Amino acid sequence: MIPLPVDLSDFETPCYVINETLLRKNLGLLRQVKEAAGVDLLMAFKAFSNWGVFPIFKEYGFGASASSPNEARLAFEELGVKAHTYCPAYEEKSIAEVLIYSSHISFNSIEQWQRYGKQAEQNGVSVGLRVNPEHSDTACDLYNPCKPGSRFGITAGPLEGRGLPEGVQGLHFHTLFEADSFALERLLAVFLRKFGRFLPRLKWVNMGGGHGITQKGYDAHHLITVLADFRKSHGVEVILEPGSAFTYQTGYLVSTVLDIVENQGIKTAILDVSFTCHMPDCLEMPYKPVISGATDERSGKPTYRMGGISCLAGDSMGNWSFDRELKSGDRIVFEDMIHYTTVKTTMFNGVRHPSIALWNEKSGLRLIREFGYEDYRSRLS
């Protein structure tokens, strides 16, 4: 990833820094795909929803995909669009709000459709069903919505010998994870085999997220061909709702070494950030993030485990090697820390929440949001 182009001694940590140049590069590529394929591209709020930078997103004309009443409202109020909303289950107390802020709604089961489908239609919201093609290339169970016993979507079995319920205008599926366009092509073949007979009476098909469109080596031309072919062959509006692809490789989490401790020959740099609070996917997936200027462990080089500031025993990861010994006050820059971070952070242990900043060449670093004691306190009672 392109290194953070600022003097790190200049600003306070911890801080998430969004690189506007890298962000615009992703947004530009996604807009090209959207226009060339003639599809609707929605930004899945679950991956990133820092509305302080939505003015940049607005320039590119994307829609929004929401998975809760709050995300739908945020889409409407801050991005100025009605959301395409999908929730595993809607609730009586919030369905009216969801319908106000949504243009499309997908139901996870026939039971949910029976409960709220008519109300959605009466409010002018286009109704869809989430289906489960029971096909995913995802090796990681945590991100596999098609694993046996999955709670997501209606499988082909219960629909056998039946038509779709009256009023249903679209089908939605989400089974990919950081996938290429060839994985989508394989998925579409399965989808068509299982649900293709419903397409002639549908208006739209939402192909979910998990499209790694902005990753290095992704074949965007192939994706455009696959999407345009599908759209033309079946006469439906095609919708994609990637999350990660929008903010993939667009920024950093900058932290400071507070102390170095040693136990049984293992040196740990204690940081002012936490894996569990600020980089949860590292522990959940798990994966080892890239640190600027460091490598995987190399013998003969100063090597450290990174220790989080929370008291969770597992809030640490190892090991990275550096060109020189680390000391208190050194900056540690975790790369690619903008998607699925700020939307998932916690204030567990009351740890300080990193600020959020935007960097661009013209204005330098601009602080968008700082967090303090009141943010911590106000959530607790």
Ligand SMILES: Cc1ncc(COP(=O)(O)O)c(C=O)c1O
């Ligand atoms: C229904 C749905 N749509 C879209 C996404 C976004 O996926 P990604 O960020 O992998 O593109 C997700 C992620 O979990 C999802 O569950």
